[in-house]
Amino acid sequence: MSQNETERKELDVLIEDPKEKLLTKEFLFVCMSALFFWSSVFFHGTLFPLYLDGHGYSEATVGFVVGSGALAALVGRVLSGWTVDKWGTRLFVFWGAIAWAITSPFMALTTNIVLLTFFHLIQGFGLAIFLNASLAQMAKVAPEGKRGAAVGWWGITNNLSSAIGPVIAIWIMQDFGWFVAFVTAGVTALFSAILGLLPTEIESSEMNSETEENKFRVISPKAVLPGMVGAALGFASGGYITFAPLIARDLGLSNVGIYLMVLATAMVVARMTFGPLSDKKGRKWAILPGLLLIIVSMILIGMITHSLLALIVPFLFGLGIGGAMPGLIAWTLDRSKATESGLAGSTFYFIYEIGMFFGPIILGILLEVGNYYSYLVIAAIIFIVMLFYLYSLRQEKMV
16 A cells, blocks of 8 residues: 555545646536536426426326436436546537437427437436546546545535526526527537537546556445445435425425525535535535434424524525535545546435435424424434444544
């Protein structure tokens, strides 16, 4: 084991070189590509359910078609991690975005449920390969000493798109019609594909010549531990965010969007703060405070009934999720070889999304028979995972 690797294991931190620059043109290209891609995704997230509902399809059908995309994404997530490392990131960033660029206009030209499901399956698969490749691309162009900050800024593209994408999508649809709205989503994805081709990097296929043979795998063992912590965050995030509009309504907020806006704002602030902090102090300085903030927010849900005071809950939860995620993703990349960043990212997000899938289901059952104190279950799960994380850190230092 090299001296640098020993320092990383013992200190849980990459020593930051002040000469390293994060905001290079390559990094900005990666983030701009992600921003346009997420904008297209949130265009669809707003338009597609309304389009189906407007053509007379039932809620069950809408749920099935939209859910089919998530299933395709899980398949794409598992299959594309290794291939991104084998053949390079730019190719997969491009084709992942092109899948959305091509299918978007056609979705407005048909009401056939089979065709619409087929298009959405393609989009789900494209979403998976784009995100795997974009994360790996970001890891390659960003300095290792600024990896936490890089993950934070890369993640902010999702938050910004979720804030502006739906508003613009509805405006275009109302003023210009469905076809123009879906074409706009396609053009946005096309911009993402083009920008994704611009960053220069050492492709993994070239780097692999210096390492052992890169055999096909679907799981990175080094990413499983961070993924298990991530699954708890996914469970908490999926459960809380799904029912957040209902919480805001029950609190008497006239505009539930305020509740969600506070949540999104806190996530952006946390990503800008905790990512760089993890570079300077270590990943645990982002992960542990994030887990604690989530626990506190889940405890407060059932205790605060005043509508304005209750806004502290989404603020704390947003700080928690937004703070812990950059640290977890950076930790995942730290533990993995540079030539396996795609596989590591796909493994982490696959496990994370399993937690996100079960969160709304289990919490929905608990809320059906209980009240908002059911969120204490999330607090308990996060607390157990926090203890598990602390134990795993102790064990790694002993190796």
